[in-house]
Amino acid sequence: AQSVTQPDIHITVSEGASLELRCNYSYGATPYLFWYVQSPGQGLQLLLKYFSGDTLVQGIKGFEAEFKRSQSSFNLRKPSVHWSDAAEYFCAVGASGGYQKVTFGIGTKLQVIP
Amino acid sequence: KAGVTQTPRYLIKTRGQQVTLSCSPISGHRSVSWYQQTPGQGLQFLFEYFSETQRNKGNFPGRFSGRQFSNSRSEMNVSTLELGDSALYLCASSLAGASVETQYFGPGTRLLVL
Numbered sequence: 001a002q003s004v005t006q007p008d009i010h011i012t013v014s015e016g017a018s019l020e021l022r023c024n025y026s027y028g029a030t031p032y033l034f035w036y037v038q039s040p041g042q043g044l045q046l047l048l049k050y051f052s053g054d055t056l057v058q059g060i061k062g063f064e065a066e067f068k069r070s071q072s073s074f075n076l077r078k079p080s081v082h083w084s085d086a087a088e089y090f091c092a093v094g095a096s097g098g099y100q101k102v103t104f105g106i107g108t109k110l111q112v113i114p
Numbered sequence: 115k116a117g118v119t120q121t122p123r124y125l126i127k128t129r130g131q132q133v134t135l136s137c138s139p140i141s142g143h144r145s146v147s148w149y150q151q152t153p154g155q156g157l158q159f160l161f162e163y164f165s166e167t168q169r170n171k172g173n174f175p176g177r178f179s180g181r182q183f184s185n186s187r188s189e190m191n192v193s194t195l196e197l198g199d200s201a202l203y204l205c206a207s208s209l210a211g212a213s214v215e216t217q218y219f220g221p222g223t224r225l226l227v228l
Contacts, residue, residue, distance in 0.1 A: 032213050032214045034216075036219075041221070042221055043118070043204055043219030043220050043221045043222055044157075044204070044206075044217075044219040045219070046216045046217070046218075049214075049216065051214045090156065090157065094214065095213050096213065096214075099145075099162065099164070099169050099170060099211045099212060099213060101159060101162060101170040101172075101213070102147075102159070102213060102217065103159070104149075104156050104157040104159075105156060106155065106156035107156050107157075
């Protein structure tokens with residue numbers, strides 16, 4: 001069975017600073033990897049996903065993530081954080097070739113200070 | 115296209131009661147997944163339905179059940195409510211439920227058990 005670890009429960013960054021949110025997964029084959037964002041009082045929205053090809057994936061809102069098989073990681077990055085990026089971010093892994101049983105990480109809550 | 119809708123948005127129940135939550139997927143989506151979200155636990159997968167059949171099930175007790183109708187709308191039921199069932203219940207839909215697909219989440223139903 002697959003699993004996901006997000007080691008940082010809470011991160012605080014200054015507006016304009018760069019951001020990296022960590023995600024490590026466990027899965028025997030090539031996984032499908034996702035980053036979702038949840039703003040307060042709302043459901044989750046997909047930022048980006050990886051399933052094959054280029055290991056550097058571009059997403060919405062200026063986010064990108066890099067799949068590193070050797071490190072079992074899929075870290076999310078943004079070069080310059082905006083106050084509106086304050087939210088909770090979830091990394092998720094899905095079994096390749098299977099049906100919807102995606103495993104989510106515990107989430108990282110991002111606080112942006114002026 | 116209308117997004118995923120969930121009703122009701124908020125519920126207060128007492129221990130021992132039962133509750134039914136409803137989810138209407140995006141038009142054309144045939145897969146519906148349910149998740150329980152609690153602080154410190156992240157999103158826990160409950161079950162996934164496709165064409166009125168449960169295809170996947172998470173590790174929850176039998177008090178948690180669901181069903182899907184021919185129009186793809188889904189309901190989940192929790193019987194004999196416990197305090198620990200207090201959570202945000204999220205519904206997500208996708209076209210066919212393949213693990214590689216993007217899931218589109220509703221805003222959730224917040225359940226408080228007193």
